[in-house]
Amino acid sequence: MSRKVLSILVDNHAGVLARISSLFGRRGFNIDSLSVAATDDPALSRITIVTGGDEAEFDQIMKQTAKLLETRAVFLVEPAMGVLRELLLVKVGADAATRASLREIAMVYKAKVIDLSPGSMIFELTGEPEKIDAYLEMLREYPILEMCRTGITALQRGEPGYRLKEGLLP
Numbered sequence: 001m002s003r004k005v006l007s008i009l010v011d012n013h014a015g016v017l018a019r020i021s022s023l024f025g026r027r028g029f030n031i032d033s034l035s036v037a038a039t040d041d042p043a044l045s046r047i048t049i050v051t052g053g054d055e056a057e058f059d060q061i062m063k064q065t066a067k068l069l070e071t072r073a074v075f076l077v078e079p080a081m082g083v084l085r086e087l088l089l090v091k092v093g094a095d096a097a098t099r100a101s102l103r104e105i106a107m108v109y110k111a112k113v114i115d116l117s118p119g120s121m122i123f124e125l126t127g128e129p130e131k132i133d134a135y136l137e138m139l140r141e142y143p144i145l146e147m148c149r150t151g152i153t154a155l156q157r158g159e160p161g162y163r164l165k166e167g168l169l170p
Contacts, residue, residue, distance in 0.1 A: 003032065003052050005084060005154050008065060009073040012038050012045040016070045020047055023068070027061055029053060033086075033151035044072060048153050077154040087124070087150040088132045089114075093143035094121045102142065109135045120145055 010016045017036055024031055033050035053061070058076075066074045077084070088111075094102055099121065106113060106123055109131065115122035125135055129152060136147075 002054075003050055004058050005077040005079065005082065005152060006049045006051065006062065006065075007073075007075055007077050007154060007156070008047040008049065008071060009039070009044050010047060010068075011070040011072065012043055013070070016045065017047065019068060019070065020049075020065065023064060024049070024051065024061065027057075027064070029057070029061055035151040035153040037153075046153075048077075048151070050152050075156070077156055081158075082154045082156050084128055084152050084154045085126055086129050086132050086152050087126050088135070089122060089124055089148045090136070090139065090144060091115075091120050091122045091146040092139060093119060093145050095119065098142060102139075105135070105138050109138070111135060 008020065010020065021031065021034070029051050031049055031051055033048070035048040036045055038044070039046050051058075051061075062074050062076070065071055092102060102121055102123075103113065105111075106125075109125060109127075111123040111125040113121055114124045125132060127135075132149065136144075
């Protein structure tokens with residue numbers, strides 16, 4: 001079983017995300033990561049889903065997702081042919097003795113300090129999921145008070161790797 005990144009262009013209206021996610025749930029697919037936002041065209045949203053499964057199961061879920069009325073395009077984003085990014089916000093317990101070392105780690109990973117309080121620091125980091133994981137590994141010796149990850153968002157490099165359903169092309 002391998003992790004796959006699925007990009008879905010859908011009509012931008014209420015209930016679409018619920019329909020897509022319930023389709024995955026009914027088929028027994030766990031969604032490891034989910035990201036959704038409007039595209040450059042306000043009538044369309046892009047849903048990026050990371051899930052696991054074998055090739056046959058994944059092919060089946062892609063076909064069923066494509067059949068939904070609101071779906072305009074479904075395609076697999078191959079990591080080697082795509083740009084995958086994630087955002088991390090992490091609040092770390094920090095005092096005067098640990099601030100310098102936390103800033104040094106942040107500098108190596110190009111994380112930004114976005115809040116500084118007497119007992120904590122909040123860092124922001126954007127990058128590939130592996131970079132986020134490596135940064136969090138470096139922070140393990142410090143108390144992580146809170147953390148939030150956005151989930152993966154992805155675009156295919158070069159020309160789009162999909163065709164929109166009929167009627168949407170200019």
